[in-house]
Amino acid sequence: LAKTTQPISMDSYEGQEVNITCSHNNIATNDYITWYQQFPSQGPRFIIQGYKTKVTNEVASLFIPADRKSSTLSLPRVSLSDTAVYYCLVGDAAAGNKLTFGGGTRVLVKP
Amino acid sequence: NAGVTQTPKFRVLKTGQSMTLLCAQDMNHEYMYWYRQDPGMGLRLIHYSVGEGTTAKGEVPDGYNVSRLKKQNFLLGLESAAPSQTSVYFCASSYFTRNPGTETDTQYFGPGTRLTVL
Numbered sequence: 355l356a357k358t359t360q361p362i363s364m365d366s367y368e369g370q371e372v373n374i375t376c377s378h379n380n381i382a383t384n385d386y387i388t389w390y391q392q393f394p395s396q397g398p399r400f401i402i403q404g405y406k407t408k409v410t411n412e413v414a415s416l417f418i419p420a421d422r423k424s425s426t427l428s429l430p431r432v433s434l435s436d437t438a439v440y441y442c443l444v445g446d447a448a449a450g451n452k453l454t455f456g457g458g459t460r461v462l463v464k465p
Numbered sequence: 466n467a468g469v470t471q472t473p474k475f476r477v478l479k480t481g482q483s484m485t486l487l488c489a490q491d492m493n494h495e496y497m498y499w500y501r502q503d504p505g506m507g508l509r510l511i512h513y514s515v516g517e518g519t520t521a522k523g524e525v526p527d528g529y530n531v532s533r534l535k536k537q538n539f540l541l542g543l544e545s546a547a548p549s550q551t552s553v554y555f556c557a558s559s560y561f562t563r564n565p566g567t568e569t570d571t572q573y574f575g576p577g578t579r580l581t582v583l
Contacts, residue, residue: 388571395577396574396576396577397469397555397557397574397575397576397577398508398555398572398574399574400571400572400573403571441507441508453510453572454510454524455500455507455508455509456507457505457506457507458507
């Protein structure tokens with residue numbers, strides 16, 4: 355499974371846009387990039403997934419360059435409730451859907 | 466739908482004791498997983514199952530056993546608990562994996578079981 359590298363922590367303020375970049379230099383052809391969000395004392399929750407270019411849903415956007423060696427999760431206009439740990443994962447549907455969680459990025463949104 | 470539920474929510478064990486954690490899902494998912502999460506760390510896969518009656522080892526399987534006798538249930542057992550197994554345990558489930566090159570199926574997580582081994 356491809357490994358990922360992302361910043362340990364980030365601080366932001368309410369109303370700002372938060373961008374978290376994840377490096378996955380060894381991503382395989384069949385791998386998809388998935389982001390999960392985890393609040394304290396809760397299990398992770400799926401946010402967004404993509405393969406290439408840009409994906410947008412009601413929660414976030416995911417930007418993936420052509421070489422797919424990195425990806426950026428964008429959270430528009432964050433609020434205090436967006437304070438959480440965000441995990442970037444890469445995985446292949448054929449590999450038993452196993453996902454490897456790294457340390458994640460701890461995002462703190464301040465008033 | 467209750468989604469993924471875990472029993473118990475909290476447990477304290479003494480070294481050497483045994484226990485079983487129960488995970489149940491009502492989404493008819495084929496795949497189920499057990500993870501552990503140590504303080505300030507990411508999740509690590511212990512064991513997983515791709516269907517009823519099947520199990521496989523994950524990243525950190527030592528000291529744990531699992532069983533998937535029914536599609537909706539996935540049990541995690543600790544035969545002889547050790548302080549190093551103090552952690553929060555999460556169960557997850559997902560749909561049957563599709564063909565290579567298609568998106569990975571979303572994993573749905575339970576609320577976790579906080580286990581302390583003294």
